[in-house]
Amino acid sequence: MKLGRSHLRIDTWVLRHLQVALSSLGRLYRTPLATLMTAAVIGIALALPTGMHVALSNIQQLAGGWDGAATLSLFLKQEVDEKQIIKLTNKLGAHPKLAEVQLINPDIALEEFQRLSGFKGALKALDRNPLPTVLIIEPLQQYSTPEAAEELMTEFNRLAEVDFTQLDLQWVRRFHAITEIARRGVMVIGILLGLAVLLIVGNTIRLEIQNRKSEIEITKLIGGTDAFIRRPFLYNGLWYGLSGGILAWLLVSISLWMLNGPIERLAGLYRSEFDLSAIDFYTLSILLLGSALLGLFGSWIAVGRHLSDIEPS
Amino acid sequence: MIHFENVTKRYPGGYEGLSNANFHVTPGEMVFLTGHSGAGKSTLLRLIGLLERCTRGQVLVGGRNLAKVKRRHIPYHRREVGMIFQDHRLLHDRTVFDNVAMPLVVAGLRHQEIGRRVHASLDKVGLLSKERAYPVTLSGGEQQRVGIARAVVSKPPVVLADEPTGNLDPELSQEIMDLFCQFNQVGVTLLIATHDLDLVSRMGKRILTLSHGRLKRDVAGRAS
Ligand SMILES: Nc1ncnc2c1ncn2[C@@H]1O[C@H](COP(=O)(O)OP(=O)(O)OP(=O)(O)O)[C@@H](O)[C@H]1O
Numbered sequence: 001m002k003l004g005r006s007h008l009r010i011d012t013w014v015l016r017h018l019q020v021a022l023s024s025l026g027r028l029y030r031t032p033l034a035t036l037m038t039a040a041v042i043g044i045a046l047a048l049p050t051g052m053h054v055a056l057s058n059i060q061q062l063a064g065g066w067d068g069a070a071t072l073s074l075f076l077k078q079e080v081d082e083k084q085i086i087k088l089t090n091k092l093g094a095h096p097k098l099a100e101v102q103l104i105n106p107d108i109a110l111e112e113f114q115r116l117s118g119f120k121g122a123l124k125a126l127d128r129n130p131l132p133t134v135l136i137i138e139p140l141q142q143y144s145t146p147e148a149a150e151e152l153m154t155e156f157n158r159l160a161e162v163d164f165t166q167l168d169l170q171w172v173r174r175f176h177a178i179t180e181i182a183r184r185g186v187m188v189i190g191i192l193l194g195l196a197v198l199l200i201v202g203n204t205i206r207l208e209i210q211n212r213k214s215e216i217e218i219t220k221l222i223g224g225t226d227a228f229i230r231r232p233f234l235y236n237g238l239w240y241g242l243s244g245g246i247l248a249w250l251l252v253s254i255s256l257w258m259l260n261g262p263i264e265r266l267a268g269l270y271r272s273e274f275d276l277s278a279i280d281f282y283t284l285s286i287l288l289l290g291s292a293l294l295g296l297f298g299s300w301i302a303v304g305r306h307l308s309d310i311e312p313s
Numbered sequence: 314m315i316h317f318e319n320v321t322k323r324y325p326g327g328y329e330g331l332s333n334a335n336f337h338v339t340p341g342e343m344v345f346l347t348g349h350s351g352a353g354k355s356t357l358l359r360l361i362g363l364l365e366r367c368t369r370g371q372v373l374v375g376g377r378n379l380a381k382v383k384r385r386h387i388p389y390h391r392r393e394v395g396m397i398f399q400d401h402r403l404l405h406d407r408t409v410f411d412n413v414a415m416p417l418v419v420a421g422l423r424h425q426e427i428g429r430r431v432h433a434s435l436d437k438v439g440l441l442s443k444e445r446a447y448p449v450t451l452s453g454g455e456q457q458r459v460g461i462a463r464a465v466v467s468k469p470p471v472v473l474a475d476e477p478t479g480n481l482d483p484e485l486s487q488e489i490m491d492l493f494c495q496f497n498q499v500g501v502t503l504l505i506a507t508h509d510l511d512l513v514s515r516m517g518k519r520i521l522t523l524s525h526g527r528l529k530r531d532v533a534g535r536a537s
Pocket residue numbers: 324325326328329330348349350351352353354355356357
């Protein structure tokens with residue numbers, strides 16, 4: 001006689017999984033306090049990196065409005081004439097990486113300077129306009145990073161008409177560096193707390209296995225396979241993780257909601273219109289899927305380590 | 314059905330629970346296993362249910378060499394060997410029905426089929442009216458009958474019982490034995506370990522006697 005699993009129909013298989021999933025949920029529901037405590041620990045652990053990620057996204061979004069700061073000023077040579085200037089302006093206007101090209105006419109600039117500075121008389125003494133023609137160039141958003149803007153600068157420096165190009169990148173560069181460090185930091189914290197969630201779920205499942213030792217022994221005695229015995233514990237882990245994820249979502253949403261008022265007031269003081277954006281759909285899906293998988297994986301580790309220790313005698 | 318060839322079981326520490334045992338049980342036979350405490354009765358039954366593996370020799374059940382059964386196939390072997398224990402081994406947080414249904418649930422039977430078979434099995438042991446009860450509310454004899462119903466519900470060809478009447482009075486013990494005889498009459502092979510020599514001799518079945526891990530006597534049953 002050959003031993004081995006009999007072939008189940010797929011609908012029977014699905015039905016069995018559904019039954020185990022629901023009965024595992026029911027078991028957790030019947031011990032609400034213990035379940036809630038585990039879920040809360042997982043939720044807090046996951047809320048931290050999630051909240052930081054959302055905060056960082058908001059800061060980056062806020063900084064998106066400053067990306068015009070990566071502006072290039074092309075100072076043209078004195079000998080370049082009107083026709084060449086118009087040609088260059090048109091050429092740059094068609095450049096695929098640029099959003100806007102603005103021509104600063106030296107005569108208009110001089111007039112404005114005279115009007116604003118009050119040096120009217122003194123400037124009149126000059127025999128010719130000392131100001132150069134300047135093109136103010138704003139790259140498209142995706143070419144506003146320090147690296148891309150610098151590349152554009154070298155490109156423009158090579159143009160025959162250009163005397164020199166100026167790019168004030170210092171603070172843009174600093175800001176990008178800081179957000180990059182913060183992003184890494186969030187990632188490291190996320191990984192560490194993800195590991196913590198694995199340990200929490202693993203330990204909880206380990207205790208459950210100990211509590212249900214005699215049930216496991218008896219199930220093995222009557223011919224329950226390892227997969228059969230494992231299944232309810234795996235679903236428990238999955239539910240722990242998922243409920244922790246949902247709790248993290250709630251915690252972050254409530255925190256954002258509480259911060260929104262003060263931040264709006266602050267933005268108002270700076271005459272800025274800034275709205276805190278909540279967790280987006282993508283982040284939420286990652287959070288819920290990730291938490292469920294962490295729970296499943298944590299329980300998998302515990303089950304793998306402790307289930308084979310229990311043998312009937 | 315059950316073959317033991319030069320079977321020795323040495324426990325860690327060197328003690329031999331069973332030494333060089335040779336016998337075989339034909340299909341449909343009912344055999345009693347006796348011997349003093351520590352003689353090796355439980356050891357012998359545990360080898361058949363693959364709760365232990367033998368150190369030397371060969372155990373064959375239904376033509377299957379148990380040494381060749383891989384760990385992951387043990388559950389499928391156990392589904393063909395019903396086991397009954399002195400301490401019943403029932404789950405106390407589940408009803409009588411759910412306890413008896415367990416072997417069918419692990420085997421993945423359909424819901425209706427499980428209900429039908431559990432009822433038939435409970436009916437046979439006379440506990441149909443207690444299906445919604447919890448084991449703690451039952452007497453020792455009733456709990457033992459729940460254990461028996463669970464062991465036979467999936468209709469295994471072999472049933473092992475380790476001191477099934479250990480805690481019961483003579484009358485209840487006799488009832489349990491009658492139950493075993495009924496199973497035997499429908500072709501189940503039974504191996505029953507017991508101290509109750511009076512009961513055993515009254516039954517008139519084959520008796521294997523163990524002493525210090527060795528098979529001392531093999532008395533054939535009276536033809537009935
Ligand atoms: N897991 C074990 N490790 C070491 N020795 C064991 C183990 N199980 C049983 N033994 C020893 O093997 C011998 C046989 O034990 P077994 O349980 O088979 O006896 P038994 O005939 O069933 O006795 P009883 O009538 O008391 O149940 C005993 O001396 C016992 O001490």
